[in-house]
Amino acid sequence: MTSLEGRVAIITGAGRGIGREHALFFANEGAKVVVNDLGGANDGEGSDQTPAEEVAAEIRAQGGEAIANADNVADWEGAQHLVNAAIEAFGDLDIVVNNAGILRDRVIVNMTEAEWDAVIAVHLKGHFAPTRWAAAYWREEHKAGRGKRRNLVHTSSTSGLFSNPGQANYGAAKSGIATFSQIAAKELSRYDVVSNCIAPGARTRLTLATPGLEEIMTPRDGAFDEWDPANISPLVAYLSTVGCQFTGETFFAQGGVVKRVKSWEMADTVEQPAKWTVDGLAAALAPIADLA
Numbered sequence: 001m002t003s004l005e006g007r008v009a010i011i012t013g014a015g016r017g018i019g020r021e022h023a024l025f026f027a028n029e030g031a032k033v034v035v036n037d038l039g040g041a042n043d044g045e046g047s048d049q050t051p052a053e054e055v056a057a058e059i060r061a062q063g064g065e066a067i068a069n070a071d072n073v074a075d076w077e078g079a080q081h082l083v084n085a086a087i088e089a090f091g092d093l094d095i096v097v098n099n100a101g102i103l104r105d106r107v108i109v110n111m112t113e114a115e116w117d118a119v120i121a122v123h124l125k126g127h128f129a130p131t132r133w134a135a136a137y138w139r140e141e142h143k144a145g146r147g148k149r150r151n152l153v154h155t156s157s158t159s160g161l162f163s164n165p166g167q168a169n170y171g172a173a174k175s176g177i178a179t180f181s182q183i184a185a186k187e188l189s190r191y192d193v194v195s196n197c198i199a200p201g202a203r204t205r206l207t208l209a210t211p212g213l214e215e216i217m218t219p220r221d222g223a224f225d226e227w228d229p230a231n232i233s234p235l236v237a238y239l240s241t242v243g244c245q246f247t248g249e250t251f252f253a254q255g256g257v258v259k260r261v262k263s264w265e266m267a268d269t270v271e272q273p274a275k276w277t278v279d280g281l282a283a284a285l286a287p288i289a290d291l292a
């Protein structure tokens with residue numbers, strides 16, 4: 001039996017790049033796949049349902065089960081429609097892989113309101129909205145006595161977790177997604193839902209648009225292609241299995257490397273049993289100061 005046999009999965013942004021690889025891999029592992037993709041440009045402009053349709057057709061041609069869906073994940077009704085489309089087509093929903101994304105890189109002093117809003121919408125709201133509608137369905141199923149293991153996998157980025165300059169909009173959204181995943185893990189455990197997050201590294205149109213990266217990511221003759229986006233999908237499939245042994249975690253994945261990312265943690269402490277003065281704090285914090 002394959003690892004995702006008979007399970008129903010929505011994969012957002014699955015018309016291209018990493019999401020496309022997830023869709024093909026999931027189908028191979030026995031999942032019934034909803035291939036979602038709005039089909040816009042790198043910066044989110046425009047739409048085209050062809051990429052989603054092509055991936056769904058490719059899966060069906062290989063004997064798998066898939067439908068295409070072109071809803072915008074950042075649109076409230078669109079996300080609801082996406083979740084309903086899975087349930088109508090396949091009778092249930094077990095897995096949501098939130099992966100859709102865009103980039104509008106700019107340093108903070110030059111960033112426009114539109115650049116900020118578009119990136120926050122597609123990533124942060126685009127993770128929340130499908131999760132929200134799936135969670136509501138899972139709660140109803142659980143209450144009706146049809147509860148079972150369901151899985152959420154979200155897509156963060158080292159650009160956010162480790163604060164990459166020039167990507168304040170993207171980084172803030174990606175960091176937010178990792179925390180969103182942890183909160184989903186805590187809130188939805190009562191419905192047997194596990195929620196985990198990945199921070200991938202792969203050669204896609206998003207990373208190829210970043211100056212300097214294309215050369216680093218070009219495959220070398222005969223060597224393992226460590227930037228192949230297909231390398232990310234086994235981890236996402238594992239996190240989507242009934243037997244997944246994690247929740248609330250974030251994993252970095254690139255090539256053959258999978259690393260657990262540590263969450264924010266409390267560190268150096270100063271403390272007194274009274275309210276601080278500014279001078280008192282300055283003196284107490286001096287031994288651990290960064291800019292001394």
Ligand SMILES: NC(=O)c1ccc[n+]([C@@H]2O[C@H](COP(=O)([O-])OP(=O)(O)OC[C@H]3O[C@@H](n4cnc5c(N)ncnc54)[C@H](O)[C@@H]3O)[C@@H](O)[C@H]2O)c1
Nearest residue numbers: 013016017018038039040072073099100101157201202204
């Ligand atoms: N490639 C990397 O190294 C890397 C690194 C860190 C994080 N990521 C993240 O991985 C995810 C996949 O990115 P990728 O590199 O495969 O890029 P990609 O551009 O190849 O794929 C992203 C897909 O999302 C779709 N999409 C965009 N906005 C959408 C919306 N509103 N609704 C539905 N679909 C939408 C696009 O049409 C596109 O097909 C993104 O969340 C990205 O931020 C990628």
